[in-house]
Amino acid sequence: MREKVLLREVxxxxxxxxxxxxxxxxxxxxxxxxxxxxxVKEIEVTSFVAASVFPxxxxxxxxxxxxxxxxxxxxxxxxxxxRGAKRAFDSGLRNIGFVVSASEKHNMANxxxxxxxxxxxxxxxxxxxxxxxxxxxxxxxxxxxxxxxxTIEGAIAESRVIAIAERLARAGADEVIxxxxxxxxxxxxxxxxxxxxxxxxxxxxxxxxxxDTRGLxxxxxxxxxxxxxxxxxxxxxxxxxxxxxxxATGNIDLEDTAFLLESLGFDTGIxxxxxxxxxxxxEPLLPGQHFFGMVARAGLxxxxxxxxxxx
Amino acid sequence: MREKVLLREVxxxxxxxxxxxxxxxxxxxxxxxxxxxxxVKEIEVTSFVAASVFPxxxxxxxxxxxxxxxxxxxxxxxxxxxRGAKRAFDSGLRNIGFVVSASEKHNMANxxxxxxxxxxxxxxxxxxxxxxxxxxxxxxxxxxxxxxxxTIEGAIAESRVIAIAERLARAGADEVIxxxxxxxxxxxxxxxxxxxxxxxxxxxxxxxxxxDTRGLxxxxxxxxxxxxxxxxxxxxxxxxxxxxxxxATGNIDLEDTAFLLESLGFDTGIxxxxxxxxxxxxEPLLPGQHFFGMVARAGLxxxxxxxxxxx
Numbered sequence: 001m002r003e004k005v006l007l008r009e010v011x012x013x014x015x016x017x018x019x020x021x022x023x024x025x026x027x028x029x030x031x032x033x034x035x036x037x038x039x040v041k042e043i044e045v046t047s048f049v050a051a052s053v054f055p056x057x058x059x060x061x062x063x064x065x066x067x068x069x070x071x072x073x074x075x076x077x078x079x080x081x082x083r084g085a086k087r088a089f090d091s092g093l094r095n096i097g098f099v100v101s102a103s104e105k106h107n108m109a110n111x112x113x114x115x116x117x118x119x120x121x122x123x124x125x126x127x128x129x130x131x132x133x134x135x136x137x138x139x140x141x142x143x144x145x146x147x148x149x150x151t152i153e154g155a156i157a158e159s160r161v162i163a164i165a166e167r168l169a170r171a172g173a174d175e176v177i178x179x180x181x182x183x184x185x186x187x188x189x190x191x192x193x194x195x196x197x198x199x200x201x202x203x204x205x206x207x208x209x210x211x212d213t214r215g216l217x218x219x220x221x222x223x224x225x226x227x228x229x230x231x232x233x234x235x236x237x238x239x240x241x242x243x244x245x246x247x248a249t250g251n252i253d254l255e256d257t258a259f260l261l262e263s264l265g266f267d268t269g270i271x272x273x274x275x276x277x278x279x280x281x282x283e284p285l286l287p288g289q290h291f292f293g294m295v296a297r298a299g300l301x302x303x304x305x306x307x308x309x310x311x
Numbered sequence: 312m313r314e315k316v317l318l319r320e321v322x323x324x325x326x327x328x329x330x331x332x333x334x335x336x337x338x339x340x341x342x343x344x345x346x347x348x349x350x351v352k353e354i355e356v357t358s359f360v361a362a363s364v365f366p367x368x369x370x371x372x373x374x375x376x377x378x379x380x381x382x383x384x385x386x387x388x389x390x391x392x393x394r395g396a397k398r399a400f401d402s403g404l405r406n407i408g409f410v411v412s413a414s415e416k417h418n419m420a421n422x423x424x425x426x427x428x429x430x431x432x433x434x435x436x437x438x439x440x441x442x443x444x445x446x447x448x449x450x451x452x453x454x455x456x457x458x459x460x461x462t463i464e465g466a467i468a469e470s471r472v473i474a475i476a477e478r479l480a481r482a483g484a485d486e487v488i489x490x491x492x493x494x495x496x497x498x499x500x501x502x503x504x505x506x507x508x509x510x511x512x513x514x515x516x517x518x519x520x521x522x523d524t525r526g527l528x529x530x531x532x533x534x535x536x537x538x539x540x541x542x543x544x545x546x547x548x549x550x551x552x553x554x555x556x557x558x559a560t561g562n563i564d565l566e567d568t569a570f571l572l573e574s575l576g577f578d579t580g581i582x583x584x585x586x587x588x589x590x591x592x593x594e595p596l597l598p599g600q601h602f603f604g605m606v607a608r609a610g611l612x613x614x615x616x617x618x619x620x621x622x
Contacts, residue, residue: 154614183605184612186574187533214612215567215605216574219530222498249609256526263497263527294494294526298560301495301525303465 002267002307006231007258008042009035010209011282012063013078014251015239016056017047019289025059027285029066032073034281035236038274040254042074043067044097044233048084064091076141080111085125089135098122099143099179100168102161103150106181110145119167126172142168143177143209147193149184158193162200175205175231180220183213183249187223194227207231210252212238212292217252218260225264232257236279238292253293255279262306272306313578313618317542318569319353320346321520322593323374324389325562326550327367328358330600336370338596340377343384345592346547349585351565353385354378355408355544359395375402387452391422396436400446409433410454410490411479413472414461417492421456430478437483453479454488454520458504460495469504473511486516486542491531494524494560498534505538518542521563523549523603528563529571536575543568547590549603564604566590573617583617 012028032043045067051058060077067075068091076095079085088096100118101107107115122142129135146153147161165176178193185193190208197206208224208231210217221232238253258270276296283291300306323339343354356378362369371388378386379402387406390396399407411429412418418426433453440446457464458472476487489504496504501519508517519535519542521528532543549564569581587607594602611617 149612151613154612182612183609186571188575213605213609214570215529215564216571218526219533219571222530222533249605253526259525260497260527260530264499294524294560298494298524301460301465301493302462 002265004230005225005261005266005268006042006207007040007254007261007268007270008044008076008207008231008233009040009236009254010044010233010251011235011237011239011254013044013047014233015235017054017240019056019239019286021286021289022056023285025062025066028059028063029070031278031282031285032067032075033070034278035275036070036073038278039268039270040275041072041269042076045075045077047078048087049078049080061087061091064088064093068092079125081121082124082128085128089128089132089138094137095139095141096125097141097143097177098125099145100164101145101150101181102156102164103146103153105152106146106150109152115164119164119171122168122173123171129172139174140172141175141177141207142173143179144168145179145181147178147185148180148189149182151182158196161193162196165197166200169201169204173204175207176201177207177209177233179209180211181209183211183217185210185220186216187219190220190223191227194224194229198228205231207233209233211240211250212252213249218256221252221257221260222264225261225266234258236275236282237289237296239286239289250292255296256293259295259300267307272300313576315541316536316572316577316579317353317518318351318565318572318579318581319355319387319518319542319544320351320546320565321355321544321562322546322548322550322565324355324358325544326546328365328551330367330550330597332597332600333367334596336373336377339370339374340381342589342593342596343378343386344381345589346586347381347384349589350579350581351586352383352580353387356386356388358389359398360389360391372398372402375399375404379403390436392432393435393439396439400439400443400449405448406450406452407436408452408454408488409436410456411475412456412461412492413467413475414457414464416463417457417461420463426475430475430482433479433484434482440483450485451483452486452488452518453484454490455479456490456492458489458496459491459500460493462493469507472504473507476508477511480512480515484515486518487512488518488520488544490520491522492520494522494528496521496531497527498530501531501534502538505535505540509539516542518544520544522551522561523563524560529567532563532568532571533575536572536577545569547586547593548600548607550597550600561603566607567604570606570611578618583611
């Protein structure tokens with residue numbers, strides 16, 4: 001029995017956030033179905049944000065509803081505030097993600113709130129979950145954006161990130177995500193910050209959300225693995241970025257991350273050949289988008305034996 | 312005092328090997344001068360191979376002669392056989408690299424010899440060094456290509472790589488390079504193989520030569536650092552590949568590797584801003600070549616403090 005690692009596809013949310021093409025709902029659903037068939041278990045399928053600002057997510061309710069019909073899919077959605085959370089709770093999704101930036105200025109740019117106001121909003125979302133009988137078992141995942149630095153503020157103190165993580169945990173988060181939103185993190189920092197978070201939060205599940213903006217994304221996954229992190233976000237072809245992070249060229253590539261993890265002996269459940277085929281299916285749907293990642297281009301090593309793929 | 316790491320630029324050799332543009336000698340020299348000014352200390356400047364097969368290296372003698380006039384440059388050249396080594400010895404270079412493939416079939420494709428014949432040829436080169444008074448102090452570096460797998464043979468047994476490394480060490484190598492010529496290696500394998508080589512070879516300096524063909528190159532550097540490796544090869548913009556490795560899309564990117572190592576607290580001597588400028592100078596000289604690497608595109612993080620850069 002190999003140790004399992006959870007690898008969540010965030011392409012339909014984080015990946016599409018900056019893409020100018022509006023992907024039709026049925027294509028998003030086909031993408032999700034193909035990934036589940038390839039062994040992906042978790043997908044962040046949409047974002048409950050204002051359709052006027054993000055028209056690519058104007059179909060959030062329909063996407064959530066459709067993805068609930070896909071067997072074996074643990075679908076999640078991002079919400080920036082209570083308003084979005086209410087829509088997400090209404091949708092029937094069992095997994096909802098909230099985000100607050102460790103950087104005060106990034107948080108203001110992203111959600112027009114102070115960090116403190118966002119933390120209070122998270123408490124409101126937890127209260128809303130409790131107030132509704134049907135949503136008592138909905139998991140709330142809390143992401144701390146710019147945990148490894150910010151394009152507006154520069155370095156972010158580790159103590160600040162840990163203090164926010166503790167606040168989110170105490171408020172009722174079921175998972176805490178340390179996000180390198182702008183691709184500033186390095187393996188040394190990753191080891192230090194995740195070890196500090198594990199020490200501060202005890203048994204709370206931690207997830208790493210890395211971007212490959214400066215080429216260290218996959219090395220950061222290795223560093224996080226070394227200190228016990230077993231949950232990661234990635235996106236097909238490394239799609240994505242951040243509207244307030246100039247030059248932030250995307251999430252870590254899902255195929256390369258799966259290749260790394262499988263090569264290290266972990267069980268991602270993902271069939272590598274199959275996920276490379278999904279990429280070939282999605283790439284033509286997003287004309288003009290650069291798809292990053294290397295293993296899809298080069299193919300698997302000759303004689304590469306993926307152990308019990310798709311398990 | 313930060314610990315030093317040697318980061319050798321192999322672009323003018325490994326990088327140009329597959330490039331169709333023939334770079335004029337003066338451009339190669341300008342490239343080398345610019346890199347030395349950016350703090351690079353070691354450059355593999357050319358290859359002493361048949362000009363009929365590799366016209367891009369027909370100026371090997373001139374390049375070697377010119378690079379000897381560049382202050383602070385530790386210039387090396389690759390030789391596939393004694394014939395090439397004699398030219399290299401004649402040139403006055405103080406550092407000569409030999410290569411043998413762990414894969415029998417790759418070695419045959421690359422240098423038309425069995426592995427055993429290549430090992431005997433290395434012994435001949437060591438004897439030639441001894442026979443010439445002037446070359447007694449020339450360092451011989453011995454690279455084992457396809458140490459992490461081969462596009463023709465698939466997996467390569469670790470015991471075979473270690474046995475070849477021991478032969479090269481006993482024959483008189485001053486440095487042994489484990490090369491992932493085709494980008495098959497993963498961090499787990501890197502840790503295991505380099506640890507085994509260190510155990511077998513004792514104080515012999517080891518160098519890692521990684522390609523980023525499947526996206527794990529920078530993570531492999533981190534893994535090698537973890538087991539004590541302090542010498543690496545890389546190329547500007549990730550130029551390079553291997554003529555017998557289809558889809559092998561290049562060495563690890565020099566700028567990203569330097570960014571990783573400096574971020575981990577090591578002293579590469581390389582000024583990151585300056586090396587990014589060198590890339591901007593070289594890229595137009597190789598029209599149609601794809602330059603890989605991320606940090607040059609995104610820029611350094613805001614407020615990034617490189618400690619005593621250029622030292």
